[in-house]
Amino acid sequence: MAADEKRASDIAASLHRLERAVLPHLEKHSSVAEIITSLGMQEVEVLRALNWLQNKGLAKVSETIEEIIALGENGKLYAKSLLPETRFLNALSSKPLPLSEIKKAAGLSDDEIGASIGVLMRLKAIEPAASSGEKSFKLSEAGKEFVRTGLKTQKFLSVKKFPAKAKELSEEERKIAAELKMRKEVLAENIIKNRTAVLTEAGRGVLKKASTSRETVDRLTPEMLATGKWKTAQFRSYDLAPPAPRVFFGRLQPYREFLEEVREKFAALGFEEMTGPIVESEFWNMDALFMPQFHSARDIHDVYYVKEPKYAADLPQQLVKRVKAAHENGFGTGGKGWRYEFSDEKTSRLIMRSQTTACSARKLAAPDLKIPGKYFAIGRCFRYDVIDAKHLADFNQVEGIVVEEGINLRHLIGLLKLFAKEFCNTEEVKVVPSYFPFTEPSAALYAKHPSLGWVELGGAGIFRPEMVKPLVGRQVPVIAWGIGIDRIAMFRLGLDDIRELFSHDLGFLRSAKVV
């Protein structure tokens, strides 16, 4: 019992202002209409409060539908100053009269005269009277009776109290009403919904508590703060369970955020960011990397060619000459080069950048190259690939270089192990031989991922002298590396389809987990 009381007072405290107002009136009235009148509140407010109370099991609301018959504009007139046919009859009560005199005596219009004749003839209340000229009428026996007792329709209109409930009419009244309904604006018919509300047992309990508890406040207002009214206010408790309407925060794209994190990481490791264009010349994308112009990765099936403009207009001609020499004869690096005829036209052909190594080549040739220096690039690359769960036409690559006198394969292995620790959080790594046309030696990094097993994380190598010397102007060791960042991103974001990295699905993006 004490528990019920506690519950009742909890509910009482959480009542909305409207509920609190309506609740006491449920004891006095059962008709909602009466509640509204006695409260002097808007109907919607009362209905809303009743709905809430019903949902809480405090009130029971029921509804009946009623047909109400009232007098129309003409009906009101005819009730007071009689129907035209009644007046017609009354005019004839003493003697037969010609039409013009009936009209005058009854005060009827031509239309009303016509209609009255129709009605009265059907009732056999009047009959034509013999006359010399004008058409005349006289009362029949039935007519005389009607003058004494009155027409049924007239009695219905004049005697009955309106508005009247349709279901309370007698059989005969119903017939008369049906007849009168055919006439213009004599009767008006309304459907009225009668709502009734009664307190439940629980409602009575809550009402007892509510009447003793203080008035609650729904919202804290600036005015309350200004006046200090809040000090005495009791705030209504909310029902905390119902779901709130959904909102969506503005969020940064998770994959892009991951890439930002990678940039932060490289900056923290002492790497400076390098950039380059995505529409790139074959010179910077391949030739400067000592990839021979006949290399299979330069095929139209591997690289996207730009339709227009076809050629780069701003290649550094001196540099092109040196790179060309490296391809053709090794450019005095101690190597013999690829030994073929280098095409100046091909080197200036515009393509979509296929590797961010192009950025490394640009940096090596740049006047602001620092030695020692560490650089990285995160950039979009483009490959001629069939799109599937593992391949995209454009994707991101992370690459970098370390330029420093005296560094060698041992530093490269050290760097790769550092990356494995940073990006895969593992010290279990394998560095194995690999092949890239622009590095010698070349290595691949495998890291043992806690759940994926051995994963190829990236590739690295020391740039060939034939690549470095033409770009830098002299031989200096350059460690180059690239990390398969998309794969790491997919793991981080819990994806198994690479296409989802660039998802356009709002449901997916809005509900992406924070990582």
Next chain:
Amino acid sequence: MPTITFAFKDFQQLLGKKLTMAELEDLLVLYAKAEVENYDKKSGEISVKLDDTNLPYVWCPEGLARFLKGVSGMRKGAARLKVNGSSYKIIVDDSVKKARPFITAFVAKGRKLDDYLLKQLVQMQEKFCEGYGRRRQKVSIGLYSYKRIAFPVHYKAVVPESVRFAPLEFDRKLNLREILQQHPKGRQYGWIIQNFPKYPLLLDDKGEVLSLPPIINSNFTGRLEVGDSELLFEATGTDEESTNLAANIFAQNMSERGFQIHAVAVKYSTRTVTAPEVKTEKARVSPQEVEQLTGLKLKDAEINQLLQRAGYDVEGGYAVVPRYRADIMHPADVIEDVAIAYGFGKIREEPLRSYTIGAKDKSAALINSLRKVVAGAGFQEIFSHILTDKKSLAAAAADAGKEKCVVELENPMSETYSAVRSSLLPGLLDVLSRNKHADYPQKVFEEGIVAARDGSKVREWHSLALVSAHSKADFTEQKQHLSAIFASLGTQFAIRPAEHAAFIRGRAGSIIVDKKILGIIGEISPAVLSRFGIEMPAAALELDLSLLS
């Protein structure tokens, strides 16, 4: 990167050791830049993928086994090849100089071809010609049953219509041009010779056609069959070093398979070459150079030992490059082989010593601040592909008035990715069109690189675009966002009425800063919305960020 298939059992025999699959996998990864792609236990066949596109001698079980024997200490130095003298000749006519100037050959006898060996020969031929031979342009290889050939063989170029023969798999004779048009191989490789007035042709002394290099062998002499034990090998091409390499790799492999190799004299008008020709290259690698590149402090004797493991002969302090290799261009290549033979796994790592200051690109700060400001206004960030299709750019009227500025791809793989985006709005409209059933309001934005032609150049810039779609999306809302963005930049802007097909007339404006047009803002036109199937009003803005910084 070639992938080859062979029998595991055969490989164990070639290696002379019964190793397990796990041991083989390890050896391949640790030394051979290769990995097992598939092992079919039922047939006993393994597929191995090889990374080094410049080292074709390991693209076959013979070469791969030879290499692994070396690095695992089971053999030393280069493999020997005994070439028997002979009187076989190929006479080269000067007419081939234009189309395909070089040929090399040898004869192999003494071992019956079985089904497996024939398959291996064909596989190696294909891998070599497709990859290293640049889809047969640089090198193509022909193998013939020797007994049908009357020596000397003649290599010359002829007018395509002047000779007719039946190519492989064809009964009827065709002239050379017809072969290019009608034979599947002719259609596949015809591009290599079709523009020359004369095509290269190989004939025997009786005028019987051997083949039309690099397209197809004759159906009569050029058909190898199981049971054949006398073979003629030839390789033609545009690069003599590469044709020689092909001959030396094949001769070495076939010799290891039990064939005797017989030389063929190739008579050019000015010189005669005894094929397979050996041009030994030597490289000197000093301990200093090894240390410089690898950090390994090794003595001469240690280096020599490692060189021999890597398959080199060592002569007078020089590494002699094996005849079946042509990938050594620089001493660095030899040093890498020394390091591989030493074992990358045994090389102790060293940390980088020098101190450098890291930094993100200078545009990153502004871009990231703006991204956060816009996300803070309730916009979901989108990250899209840069490649798109011209149709969607047009549907969004993003190219309105500058259709010719869109950078298109000459060789797109699909329509979907056939152009570079010149605006971010089409991508954002695509988001709206794909999410019609997601809750509204939908507010999305993207920051990223866009590009357009600018005269004879391509201009690339960073762009920022916002789209919001809901029943009351309008210009005012977007202008509020724009004002907030500029407030965060501390920059003034103005809006000047503009006409743009993407927007409702009278409800679009250019965004002006310092008298420069920086972007566009407005209510998306219903025509554009309906092209994207979007059933909700939308307003948008796009800003060129490059002009801001």
